[in-house]
Amino acid sequence: MASAEGTGGLVMAITGPMLATIAKLVSGASLRWIDCQPDTCQRVYFANHTSHLDALVLWSCLPKEIRIRTRAVAARDYWEKGPIRRHMARSFNVLLIDRKEIKVHRSPVQMMLQEIGERDSLIVFPEGSRNTKEELGEFKSGLYYLGKKRPDLELVPVYMENLNRVLPRGEVLPVPLLSCITIGPPIWLEAGEPKNDFLNRAREAVQRLRDR
């Protein structure tokens, strides 16, 4: 049992960086930091969601020291379908969340906080499911609760451009266009800020990066 896990770990150690390189090559992604510096402090990167590649590409593009301390949150029902996806999810160290059955004592937010502890950062997509329209969708409340339970986390907006053209919804084969990831200045939940106000502010923070 232990040896099986050992080989799994070894395979992961090889395929992880390889998959990261492939994801970077295919998406031709360039990373821009605007009013924000790369840092290994605990952060929640929240981004717009237009493609299945979003989580993988953003994670792959982060500098290595940050990447090994960052986990993308993704849907269990998608990433546990079939051995290839499962292997990819493990290689990218994805934090899988049940969208279907949410248990009372293990809410997604609680699980995320438990998984990251005092060390790791998160990548979340507050729009929930992938967005097919031009406009950003409404943000779900998870980001608010993350900020409320852990006010020390930096909430960092990320805008991902062109990835919906690289791999649109329902497609399997990517087209290698050039994409761009913009990371903006962190925001925090203000004391006593109502949920909807905060979510709108977070959404605007992502939207603003589109024009920069």
Next chain:
Amino acid sequence: MARAILLAQSSNGPHHVHTQTYWLLGVVLGLLVVAYVAGRLLKRYPDHSLNPALIERFNHRIRVWWLMCAILVAAFLMGRVPTIILFGCLSFWSLREFITMTPTRRGDHRALFWIFFVFTPAQYALVALGRGAYESLFGVPHRDFYSLYSVAIPVYALLFIPMRTAMAGDPRRFLERSAKIQAGLFICVYYLSYAPALLNLELTTSAGALWGDPGSHVQNAGLLFYFILIVQLGDMFQQVWSRLAGRRVIAPRIHASRTWEGLLGGVTSTTLVGALLWWATPFQFWQAGCMAMVVAVAGFGGGMVMSAIKRDRGVEDYGTLVQGHPGILDRIDSLCFAAPLFYHLTRYFFSQVY
């Protein structure tokens, strides 16, 4: 391959073509060294009559040329197929830039996949197969797959792209979308593939005498190098002349700094330099001048077309399209448009056509 190297070494023909090719390379390297030293000196002892930004741009351009020269020479030294693969990669990357800038819809996805991963590699594979593969397949020597790679994209890709897009079921702006994808495939892949196709020709002088060693690709690589050099010089001369003497802008809304004076001066200078380098080619003095003139005019046309596309899309450069990426398409637009002309003129007047 081994045979080709042996032939290249043993060849001691009357033309001494390899020597000429290496001389051309030597001249270019010498000029680059001179330009490099001049740029350094200008930077260190700033002359106040010159704009420092201009010197910086000059130095940057010299750096780009060093890089291009190094990559080209490395590919040439490795042989015919690596050179063709290098051009294939250039095509792939510039197509990437072109399509990124062009708005496409969800229904174009599958057609795009085909042009990136089937038509582009297929075009270069057909060029790379060369004379050897043709002979072993059909038993006819001296021919390459020209009859196929010259029509693969204009006929078959052009049929296929609208078909695949139609099957995706989105009729909105159908003709426009197909045309954009086709234009990208033509400019970035089809036109450019004629440059490495020069390596497949059996070069002769205009009198019909074989030029160089038919078993070697070195003299063809030299001609390809000459062609790229002329295109780059044409670009540079037009810019310099526009800056020095430019008055009448040709089309201000397309390109603000391309002038009639720049075009005239640039084409004349390029013709002159191209003719003076005749000894490195199978051309005579006046023939080399004509070739250089045609290349300069076609390169100018390419630059105009590409900047019209950029203005239409509202982007400055393909390089600024996505931050941090070098704009390959900015560098090779004139090359793309001049390559088919140079190839066909060489094919019909300076090579054995069977």
